[in-house]
Amino acid sequence: MIYQIYPRSWADGNGDGIGDLPGITARLPYLAELGIDAVWLSPFYVSPMCDAGYDVADYRDIDPIFGTLADADALIGQAHDLGLRVIVDLVPNHTSSEHEWFQAALAAAPGSPERGRYMFAEGKGPDGAEPPNNWQSVFGGSAWTRVQESDGTPGQWYLHLFDPGQPDLNWENPEVREMFLDVLRFWLDRGVDGFRVDVAHGLVKAEGLPDWHERTGMLGSHEEEHEGDADQAARAPMWDQDGVHEIYREWRKVLDSYNPEGDPARDRILCAEAWVEPVERAVAYTRPDEMHQAFNFGFLESAWRAEDLRTVITDSLDAADMVGAPSTWVLSNHDVVRHTSRLGLEVGVQRPNGIGIGDVQPNAVLGARRARAATALMLALPGSAYVYQGEELGLPDHTALPDEVRQDPTWERSDHAERGRDGCRVPIPWEAGDTAYGFGSTWDTWLPQPEVYGTLAVDRQVGVAGSSLELYRTLLATRRDLDLGVGELAWDTSFGADVVAFSITDQDGEGIQVIANLGDEPVPVPEGAQVLVSSGHLVGGAVPTDTTVWLRRT
Ligand code: TEU
Ligand code: CA
Numbered sequence: 174m175i176y177q178i179y180p181r182s183w184a185d186g187n188g189d190g191i192g193d194l195p196g197i198t199a200r201l202p203y204l205a206e207l208g209i210d211a212v213w214l215s216p217f218y219v220s221p222m223c224d225a226g227y228d229v230a231d232y233r234d235i236d237p238i239f240g241t242l243a244d245a246d247a248l249i250g251q252a253h254d255l256g257l258r259v260i261v262d263l264v265p266n267h268t269s270s271e272h273e274w275f276q277a278a279l280a281a282a283p284g285s286p287e288r289g290r291y292m293f294a295e296g297k298g299p300d301g302a303e304p305p306n307n308w309q310s311v312f313g314g315s316a317w318t319r320v321q322e323s324d325g326t327p328g329q330w331y332l333h334l335f336d337p338g339q340p341d342l343n344w345e346n347p348e349v350r351e352m353f354l355d356v357l358r359f360w361l362d363r364g365v366d367g368f369r370v371d372v373a374h375g376l377v378k379a380e381g382l383p384d385w386h387e388r389t390g391m392l393g394s395h396e397e398e399h400e401g402d403a404d405q406a407a408r409a410p411m412w413d414q415d416g417v418h419e420i421y422r423e424w425r426k427v428l429d430s431y432n433p434e435g436d437p438a439r440d441r442i443l444c445a446e447a448w449v450e451p452v453e454r455a456v457a458y459t460r461p462d463e464m465h466q467a468f469n470f471g472f473l474e475s476a477w478r479a480e481d482l483r484t485v486i487t488d489s490l491d492a493a494d495m496v497g498a499p500s501t502w503v504l505s506n507h508d509v510v511r512h513t514s515r516l517g518l519e520v521g522v523q524r525p526n527g528i529g530i531g532d533v534q535p536n537a538v539l540g541a542r543r544a545r546a547a548t549a550l551m552l553a554l555p556g557s558a559y560v561y562q563g564e565e566l567g568l569p570d571h572t573a574l575p576d577e578v579r580q581d582p583t584w585e586r587s588d589h590a591e592r593g594r595d596g597c598r599v600p601i602p603w604e605a606g607d608t609a610y611g612f613g614s615t616w617d618t619w620l621p622q623p624e625v626y627g628t629l630a631v632d633r634q635v636g637v638a639g640s641s642l643e644l645y646r647t648l649l650a651t652r653r654d655l656d657l658g659v660g661e662l663a664w665d666t667s668f669g670a671d672v673v674a675f676s677i678t679d680q681d682g683e684g685i686q687v688i689a690n691l692g693d694e695p696v697p698v699p700e701g702a703q704v705l706v707s708s709g710h711l712v713g714g715a716v717p718t719d720t721t722v723w724l725r726r727t
Contacts, residue, residue, distance in 0.1 A: 174209040174649060174658075175260065175444075177561045179507045180217050180239055181225060182600045182620070185613025192600065194240035196613070198248045200603075201255055203631070207565060208649035211258035213369050213444075215507055217245070218264075221271045223338035224582060225507075225598070227262075227371060228269035232356045242363075249364045258366035260444065265353050266372040267339040275340050279320060283329050290349055292332035292341045293320075294382070305330050307384045308411060312336055313587035316411075332382075334375055334411055336582045344376045344420065357427050367428075367442035370421075373458060373467075374447035377417045379410030413449045421445075421463040442466065444501075452492040459498035466557055469501045473509065476521045477543055479671045479691040483664070486554065486673075490662060493556065499658070500556035504547055505564045511597045514570040516543035526583065527592030528572040537625075541567055542719045545644060545708040549721035550689045552648040553677055555660050560645070563601050566634060567641030570596035571623045578620060595620055602630035639710075647706050651685075651723065660684055668696055689721040702726055 184196030194217060204212060216226035217239040226236065235245055252259045268275055274290050281287035283295075294305035296319065304317035311334055318337040322328035332341045342349050357368070387409065408414075421443065428441040443464035449455040450471075458467040475485045493500035504512040510528060517540020518525070518533070528534065544567065552558055574595055576584065581593030600618045603611030605627045609618050627633075634640035652658060660677035668674045671692025678684035685705060690696045695715035698704060702724040704711065709720040716722050 174652070175211045175213050175557065175559045176204055176207070176209040177213045177215065177506060177559060179215045179562055179598055181215075182598055182612075183562055184601070184603070185609070185615075185618070186240075188614035189238075190609075190613060190615050190618045191238055192612070193238065194235065194244040194248050198244070198251050201248075201251050201257065204257060205255040206646075208646060208653060209257070209560065211260055211366065212252060213260040213559070214262060216262045216264060216371075220269055221338065223269070224336050225580065227264055228267070228271075228336065228339045229264050230269040230271040230273075232263075232352075233359050246363060253364065259364070260367040260369055260442070261360055261365050262371060263353075263356070263360075263368040264371040265342070265344075266375040267333065267335060267341045270338045270340055278331075278340075280323065282322070286348075288329070290343055290346050292343050292378070292382075293329045294332070296330050300327070301329075302327070305332075306382050307386070308332070308334070308382075310335060310586065312581075312583045313591070332378075334372075336586070338582075341378075342376070344416075350420065350423070354423065354427055357424060361428070361431050361441060365441075367444065367465075369444045369446060370464070371446055373421070373445035373464070374413040374417060374449050375411060376420060377414040379414055383410050385409050385411070413447070413454060418457065418460075418463060421458065425462055425464070440465075444468065452488050453495070456492040456496050456498060459493070460496045466499060466501050468503055468559070470503070472502050472551070473504055473506075473512075474524065477516055477547070477691065478520060479673045479689075482550070482673050482689075482691075486662070487664075490555065500554070501559065502551045502554055502556060503559040503561075504544075504551055505561040505597065506559070507561065507598055508594050509597065511544075511561070511564060511568060511570045512547060513540050513544040513564070513567055514572060514596075516540045516547060517569075525592075527581070527594055527596050528570060529576060529592040529596070530573050532572070532592070534572055535569070537569060539719070540569065541641075542709060545641065546689055546719050546721040548645070549648060549706065549708040549723065550673060550687065552652050553657055553675075553685065553687045553721075553723060555658060555662055555677065557658065558652075561597075565642050565645040566602070566629045566631065568601075568626065568629055569623075571599045571620070572596055573623065574599075574620065580620070599623070599626070602626040604632045605630040606632075644706070644708065648723075651705055655679065655683070655685060657685070672696055686724040686726060687721065688716050688724065690716045690718055693718060698722065698724065699726075 181192045183192045184200045186193045186196035218229045219231035219234045219236045220226045249259050278287040295301050297303040308316035310316045317330040319330045320328050333339050431441050432439045445458040445464045445467040458464050469489050471485045475481045489500045514535045517535030579595045581595050583591050583593030599620045600612040610630045634642035663676050665674040673689040676686045695717045697715045705723040707722045
């Protein structure tokens with residue numbers, strides 16, 4: 174069970190309206206009580222924050238907004254004292270344009286070793302005035318920006334799959350590889366237990382940087398038919414190139430060297446953020462000598478339909494089995510509309526990249542209900558589960574943020590076509606009656622909180638039967654007690670097509686039965702079954718629509 178903290182928005186220790194490391198450290202006991210194993214922190218490194226810290230200017234220091242290295246040490250120490258592991262975010266695909274390497278590259282000439290650390294290229298057309306190829310940035314617009322040479326003339330172009338403030342590194346360059354091995358050791362020496370690897374499928378680009386005529390979404394492939402070798406033909410030249418795996422094999426050796434005895438309690442882990450399809454290619458990142466886990470975004474992307482959920486669960490477990498890795502499950506993170514809001518939208522429509530004023534608003538009641546059912550389904554599944562800060566409170570996205578306060582570069586770069594990800598990044602409510610609902614000592618938070626966050630604050634939910642927080646606590650405690658994470662799943666089709674039903678069994682044959690009812694008719698709880706947890710009220714001894722129960726057979 175890994176809990177994602179987005180440092181800007183978890184707890185503000187010094188009252189400047191932005192979350193920070195001392196704020197996190199002070200609140201860690203909350204997580205120990207929640208019943209998770211590890212914390213993953215989104216980036217806290219020195220950064221000009223043009224992508225909320227995913228633009229790193231110094232991988233070995235903390236941004237003053239968040240604190241100091243001493244604060245990081247204190248956080249790691251306190252987490253360990255509480256029995257929590259700490260996973261930090263590593264951003265190897267690109268640096269910030271403020272990184273000293275990129276500044277040196279700008280000052281140096283074309284063809285210099287300084288430029289050789291990034292993806293510089295000559296432009297096309299007369300005077301090189303057109304970008305080297307047609308790639309689009311994930312955030313919108315061209316993936317190339319032209320620089321001015323030191324004599325003031327328009328010069329080469331550099332690649333940035335994301336914001337222009339995030340130049341892509343050249344992973345063919347041994348210096349780049351060396352630098353990241355050092356960064357791994359730097360944080361391992363400080364005691365971190367692992368790394369979440371940002372855009373893990375983007376580091377290596379196809380030879381010759383060929384044009385690509387599909388959208389540069391995060392998924393490396395897409396659903397249209399292609400001629401010839403479908404797998405090869407459909408793979409975008411900027412994502413999921415075979416060469417990335419060699420990099421992670423090197424990294425794995427470094428991590429393993431910190432645990433020479435192979436003591437499971439001291440394992441340091443790597444988790445890939447790789448938006449890769451099909452799932453077979455995603456699990457390739459978790460072969461025995463590579464990473465330990467990879468996010469499984471298929472589950473997050475699944476429509477709220479029984480059939481779709483069964484398929485994605487089966488495929489995920491099968492694929493993970495192929496490489497002997499645990500499957501992973503995630504419903505929310507800092508890049509997507511929170512599932513409480515997402516599941517309140519029409520079933521089967523494409524997930525919007527942010528929701529704002531004037532957009533179709535989610536059905537809040539339906540979304541909350543389905544989100545609880547989805548979580549209860551997820552937390553029964555074998556493998557490793559990720560929870561995003563605030564989802565345990567049932568927080569929705571801020572779906573009415575004024576556009577002027579948006580910070581995600583997506584909003585501007587997409588010419589206001591996509592609102593972007595700010596709505597899921599709003600500061601967390603702790604105490605309903607305090608300033609910023611307990612987030613910090615000012616209401617002037619970096620993103621404003623919606624009023625509904627007051628009613629969902631931690632202190633409004635602790636000890637309240639049926640609250641979202643208590644539901645999560647019960648699910649997590651039961652998951653731990655019954656070792657569901659290492660259980661065996663067997664489908665039960667006896668409840669019909671609209672019900673996701675299965676048993677999870679441990680080695681001794683003990684376990685639970687799970688019923689997630691996505692159909693219109695209530696499903697009677699089988700005779701002799703004891704209800705361990707339910708995501709909502711049972712009605713006349715039956716599981717109503719959009720409700721998940723965990724049962725024990727007596
Ligand atoms: O995410 C990869 C990524 O770009 C997608 O999640 C994308 O943001 C989403 O599909 C929006 O359309 C990682 C980080 O999680 C994200 O926050 C960073 O912006 C990105 O890399 C660049 O470092
Ligand atoms: Ca602060």
